[in-house]
Amino acid sequence: MRTSKAIVVGAGIGGLAAAQALQRIGWRVAVYEQAPAIGPVGAGLGIAPNAVKALNHLGLGAALRDRGMQQDGLEIRLRPGRRVARIPATGIERRYGAPFYALHRAEAHRLLMTGLDPSDLRTDHRATRITNAADATTVTFHTPHGPVSETADLVVAADGVGSALRAALLPGYPGPDYAGYTVWRGIVPAERATALGIPPILTETWGRGARFGIAAINDGQVYWFACESVPEHAAPQHDLGRLASRFRDWHDPIPQLLAATPEHTLLRHDVYYLHARLRTFVHGRVALLGDAAHAVTPDIGQGACLAIEDAVTLAATIERSGVVDGLSAYDAFRRPRTQRMARTSGRLGRLLQTRNRTAAGLRDTIASAIPTPFLMRATGTAFAWNPPLG
Structure with a gap:
């Protein structure tokens, strides 16, 4: 039986969590990152109880308890x-x-790379084009050695609030606010x-x-x-x-x-955050995930947490229902919750930052x-x- 293959675009918290979740259900996963290296960048990160439960589900709870600082x-x-x-x-x-835990963002990256094959983490690959077909999706990347195209059963667009893949799939979407x-x-x-x-x-x-x-x-x-x-x-x-x-x-x-x-x-x-609601997080065999789908402001401390939730839910729905029906279920589960929280975060930010x-x-x-x-x-x-x- 052929092993299903996924392409994850973006090696941030959401992308790595998606790789973990899909690998856990038996998929081959390749992660593509536009930066030249995946290094110890960033500052701190809060891992709220909802994300702690998601990491426990991925088998990473012990590593979080070992590396994070539990808050009193x-x-x-x-x-x-x-x-x-x-x-x-x-x-x-x-x-x-x-x-509730807090840790350095670089430490969270290391935690989420646990068990991933380094040869499946490909840097210096910037997604430039995506083509959906009935049974597969192809992503074209710009690399230092020229364009490269890769095809998979599923593509996870986890390329951030300024997502190039979201812009390619939804050219009329106004973008972040x-x-x-x-x-x-x-x-x-x-x-x-x-x-x-x-x-x-x-x-x-x-x-x-x-x-x-x-x-x-x-x-x-x-x-x-x-x-x-x-x-x-x-x-x-x-x-x-x-x-x-x-x-x-x-x-x-x-x-x-x-x-x-x-x-x-x-x-x-x-x-920046996504105030304008996307009508769907799914396009063919492409799933938008994390900030690419529902960027929130930091005011609710949930940006990374929601992305980890996305990853766990995506893998669970696909394992249960297959790619097509699973993606539909993923959209139905994730869109109402995350879009509500994005709007709440924007309103809260305006209140908390009032002059x-x-x-x-x-x-x-x-x-x-x-x-x-x-x-x-x-x-x-x-x-x-x-x-x-x-």
Whole structure:
């Protein structure tokens, strides 16, 4: 019996998770990445309970527990440092069946490459054209040695928010929307982080038009992110000095973290998401997955988590129903949940990033008044997901 073959375009979190999931059900999988190398890039990553359950389903739960830092809770603070909300870790695990982890994004990549054949990870391949046929799909790649075409039973388009394959399949789709803010991310190495004594509590601090998040991650490192509302294409100055000035009067340890961050770890990206809904995530034998299908803003901490869910669901539906019916089921399962969360993330981002003094004050007052049980229920939309049975 012939072994089914899949092409995965994109070696990010979603693409590698799809490779893991499809390989697990007996498929041959080749992953194509446009970057010249798959290296230790990125900053931190939160793995919420829904994604923890997905990784457990893929047989990677033990590796996550070994490499990730389990968080003791989630907190919201205001600029002077006052805590306005906290969800304890015990409540999260008891209610949703799994804890919350944080780790370096490069560590998550290494985890998801476990068991994949290195010869099936092909870099410097940029997808330029895709052709659907009744029983197979062909992708053409630009490579340093010229164009290369590959054919498979299934293609997973996991090539990000600016997906070239989505644009090729849906030329009339308007593309991603700017969320209204930019994000800096940095890593404080263990030798500098130790003195700061950062506890494993995922914390986000709110100001007017700005936020700052902190997470202790693997190997004694600390990950932080800083959001600032700016016009699209504003290209703020890309240096730590500017950030240190912007956050100099925020509560400890924010100034200290910025002072301890090596310049080379600093990353900045404007935030885009898919506000306009795709009518389908499936085109012939092509499945859009992760940010290519439903990019969310970071405001709900679910971008990577939803992509891992996608991967598990895609493999489960195909294993159960075959490629054609399985893809239809994948679309039916994933589109309502992920599109709802994309729109929610955009609205939440506008609220959290408001520069308006009155609106920000109302936001802070409401957050202070919400009881912990209500906060727990509010997270249920994301955290309560479970892998498909069968």
